[in-house]
Amino acid sequence: MSANLFGRPAVLFLPASRASAIRKARESAADIVFLDLEDAVAPEQKEEARAAAATAAREPWRVPLAIRVNAHGSAWHRKDLEAATFADLVIVPRVEDPAVIAEVAAATGRPVAAMIETPKGVRRCWEIAEVAAALIAGTNDLAATLRLPTGAGRAPLTTALQTIVLAARAAGRPCFDGVYNKLDDAEGLAAEAAEGRAFGFDGKTLIHPDQIAPCKAAWAPTPAEIARAERLVAAASGGAQRFEGEMIERMHVEAAERLLAR
Ligand SMILES: CC(C)(COP(=O)(O)OP(=O)(O)OC[C@H]1O[C@@H](n2cnc3c(N)ncnc32)[C@H](O)[C@@H]1OP(=O)(O)O)[C@@H](O)C(=O)NCCC(=O)NCCSC(=O)C[C@H](O)C(=O)O
Numbered sequence: 357m358s359a360n361l362f363g364r365p366a367v368l369f370l371p372a373s374r375a376s377a378i379r380k381a382r383e384s385a386a387d388i389v390f391l392d393l394e395d396a397v398a399p400e401q402k403e404e405a406r407a408a409a410a411t412a413a414r415e416p417w418r419v420p421l422a423i424r425v426n427a428h429g430s431a432w433h434r435k436d437l438e439a440a441t442f443a444d445l446v447i448v449p450r451v452e453d454p455a456v457i458a459e460v461a462a463a464t465g466r467p468v469a470a471m472i473e474t475p476k477g478v479r480r481c482w483e484i485a486e487v488a489a490a491l492i493a494g495t496n497d498l499a500a501t502l503r504l505p506t507g508a509g510r511a512p513l514t515t516a517l518q519t520i521v522l523a524a525r526a527a528g529r530p531c532f533d534g535v536y537n538k539l540d541d542a543e544g545l546a547a548e549a550a551e552g553r554a555f556g557f558d559g560k561t562l563i564h565p566d567q568i569a570p571c572k573a574a575w576a577p578t579p580a581e582i583a584r585a586e587r588l589v590a591a592a593s594g595g596a597q598r599f600e601g602e603m604i605e606r607m608h609v610e611a612a613e614r615l616l617a618r
């Protein structure tokens with residue numbers, strides 16, 4: 357499957373080593389599932405996780421199934437690529453060089469998405485977006501590599517997040533926001549998801565099934581947005597005009613049509 361990743365806001369990560377999570381993900385309302393072989397899996401479980409990911413990826417899924425391999429240059433990367441040949445999409449963490457994407461695509465024959473999670477990755481984000489199937493913000497690693505103090509929040513990440521969205525849009529690729537670590541804070545998750553949508557991301561990566569519904573709600577157009585879009589499309593005359601006290605032009609009509617199509 358060469359999956360269309362647009363219009364799929366809820367992207368669920370889970371450790372491939374955790375069988376119960378794979379079962380839960382299959383039954384969940386996630387729009388894309390990422391089986392992780394990297395940071396969610398302890399070194400002594402890498403082999404087992406790789407085998408489980410390959411088995412899961414061979415089975416049919418209702419949604420696109422991705423495998424996140426260990427970083428290029430790590431001890432596990434090469435073997436992970438063999439498992440990833442069964443997935444719809446391969447995710448490569450800590451990408452800093454577009455050549456890595458080309459190499460992984462050649463080795464697996466699969467579309468390859470890049471995680472941007474270091475300053476060097478942000479610096480080459482534009483080139484990476486040209487060859488990657490999607491961009492994903494790795495906000496934990498970004499915070500770590502920037503040496504942000506605990507609790508610094510997202511303000512110091514603004515330039516990186518906006519660069520990821522700009523690079524993805526310039527290349528016509530989908531892009532996904534980073535994860536929200538606080539498992540029991542549905543309100544905080546909803547706020548961060550709304551912020552991600554406002555930034556321009558196509559969706560958000562998630563770490564627990566309980567985060568799926570608030571994420572989908574954040575990306576779903578509200579009844580008020582839908583009603584306004586319907587009125588705007590009906591009123592559109594082709595050029596600049598007054599609409600409910602605001603100027604609208606072609607791009608506003610196109611945005612309203614996109615929203616209605618969703
Ligand atoms: C964070 C967790 C370790 C919490 O686990 P736990 O406390 O055991 O959760 P629960 O008791 O609430 O679990 C209840 C059941 O739900 C299943 N479950 C839990 N999480 C998931 C999931 N993500 N997907 C599917 N199913 C899930 C459990 O298996 C339980 O099932 P059952 O036993 O049948 O009742 C855990 O939630 C977790 O591991 N989350 C994902 C971690 C992960 O994938 N991390 C990698 C991505 S984050 C990252 O690295 C981003 C990036 O790289 C960056 O730098 O920012």
Ligand SMILES: [Mg+2]
Pocket residue numbers: 395449473494496497
């Ligand atoms: Mg990371």
